[in-house]
Amino acid sequence: MLAVERSEPSGTADLLRELAPQVLGALMRRYDDFAAAEDAVQEALIAAAGQWPARGLPDYPRGWLIQVASRRMTDQLRNEQARRRREDLVAAQPGSDAVVPDTDDTLVVLFMCCHPALKPPAAIALTLRAVGGLSTAEIASAFLIPEATMAQRISRAKLKIKSSGIPFRLPTAAERPERLRLVLHVLYLIFNEGYTATAGPALHRVELSAEAIRLARATHRLLPSESEVAGLLALMLLIDARRPARTRADGTLVPLAEQDRSRWDGDLLGEGVALITRTLPRGPVGPYQVQAAINAVHDEAASAADTDWPQILALYGVLERLTDNPMVTLNHAIATAMVHGPARGLEQLEPLADKLSGHHRLHAVRAHLLEMSGDRAAALAEYRQAANRTTSTPERHYLMRRAAQLTRAAQ
Template sequence: MAALEDHAWSGSAGFAAADPDQALRILAPQVLGAVVRRYGHFDVAEDAVQEALLAAARQWPGDPPQDPRAWLIAVASRRLTDLLRADQARRRREETVFRLAHVVQPEVPGTDDSLVLLFMCCHPALKPDAQLALTLRAVGGLTTAEVARAFLVPEDTMARRIGRAKQRVKASGLPFALPPAEERQNRLDVVLHVLYLIFNEGYTATRGDSLQRPDLAAEAIRLARLVRRLLPDDLEAAGLLALMLLSDARREARTAADGSLVPMAEQDRTRWNAAQIAEGIELITRTLPRGVPGPYQLQAAIAALHDEAPAAEATDWPQIMALYELLMRRAPGPMVALNHAVAVTMARGPAEGLPLLDGLTALANDHRLHAVRAHLLEMAGDPQGARAAYLTAASLAGTLPQRRYLNARAAKIPRSNP
């Protein structure tokens, strides 16, 4: 989003053999969608798919299949049948499996099963937090622990929440198909928000040894393209896709060869993906004049200004500041306010930006607030305040590259003499 984006922003056998973990993550929602479409039983189907993924993780490195997706569907289907047969109502379950196996929900030409699954998880029978959690788990491929971290709840609490959501989807009798056209718009806000969260986790991971998870970002972009194709006149769907493309375009330059974090101001812009930038700018340029811009369109416009600047010092900060002020009116929140403070600082100086951080108590335990404060204090000529803030930010950061970067920034500032 802003200059300190790394603080404030948050098949083929060859493919499987080259990177089986990435292949499994990308294929998981597609396989789950195919199995649910074929057999129903959403709750049991996810268990079966998870077991198929575990089997693939064991077998693929040494013996990759010719068609990974078909292999996973076959294994998951067999495991689903086994799970259903193990139920006390054995005979009834076997008859259900047999019937469903021979009366398959038709696959709609041009429709991706994972897109159908996405809209199904955002069913209005579920509460908004359950919609988000279930979609992140089933479509986004996040683990239950990762979803729990996103919601700031214990893992066992999230496991129960997701389990209840699956049961409600099952009880609703919802067919595995895209909702009627008149219902799609009602679910779209949740769908777009979920894709935004999935992309954010891919763009900057919340935990782990790597700053980014490109597989998640790529899957979010793929699904965003599908949503836009389904709803070509929706301006926010276009805005979200543009935002993803413009942000992901910087991926290669955001880390050095050793995996360390490179802030936007220091990135080699020749490594930015020019094709993605051109596509994103063209998309948001066509979208903005068509109506009152929503939050995703405004964020995409900000990202476009960053990507269009040939160098960091050429960034149009006054315009970015104005866009953040508009975004604060349309979609207020602590992260928007944090990025606005950065933009104010870059446009008018730290004396005006620093006071804007004081009211962001909701981010007191978020490393991004302290990292931004540290940078602004450095700009304001308070090295010791900056050093303390960098160390606080490092202690709160979730990934190893972030911690190393923030500790390194603190180490560059000499301790004051007693």
């Protein structure tokens, strides 16, 4: 059983997030009812958050949470006439922590929350609540939607798991590659929303990017031989290392080329570079590893002028062969422009007109390349288009500032 030293309240929150999926897994093995078990775990987490900071941690926090959640499950079962036979089996609760199962089912819970039966928004919400230990209010706040709306999304996701009859087990060898791909995709989406919020006044939602990194670390510990898991973790670390320099004191966005690299997080950068350096030779190479390698090249450059753009261009060529994501083509065009000139980069953007129609990133990249080519009038129009289409306030302000700079230069 997990024994934990006494800690401060902030440590209590971290501990609860770590234990949440383990407790949920223990209840799933005992009761096989995801929706009811997840609700019971949330109530146990709330009780712990209220009691532990004042009274101190119990000797066995995991066992304490399992017992409290189990009692809640028992109460639920007692209120369901159709389950009276089952009530007799669960009414007797563990007398001590020593008999609480010591199995860590975090990975099983993560795979269940990222099941193909769930759409990405539902999988993200359920993962953050069931595996991340975040409350419904915290998740709703992070995505700027009402708590009631998020509660409905989570409730529908749990009902979908129940109606789909998804078994509580790890995927089979045949299922695992596709299921793992979905797990990594969900973690990647959570991180991206935290690193660049799609809407609202703040560029970052640190609680989301931090949670994505924590879950990626946990997944890597459980699946150390999976190179794409290591690649995703390295990618997150290498990108997040730049976050301290990505905004000014007033919250305005600072593009990569203008960032003060002395403000980057050297520990995260070093960890990410070391991780991807160890991982790439193991193979097989996947998209997350290649993206991590690209970001390692960026992060290892002493300045923007020292960036090894030919190497980045070559890596984007590899990445495009691995995925047909139009965002990859967009970034490939930037690398092409940095190596072969803006005209070549603009040529690569042409096929994206339909795939990314209306997306602010296409207009922003086109504006940047047009500005590089000296076509200020066209660049100005594209910056304004990009600013009108983004829902992120910091990005809009940055794009409008670039447009204003071009306007002043033309006068």
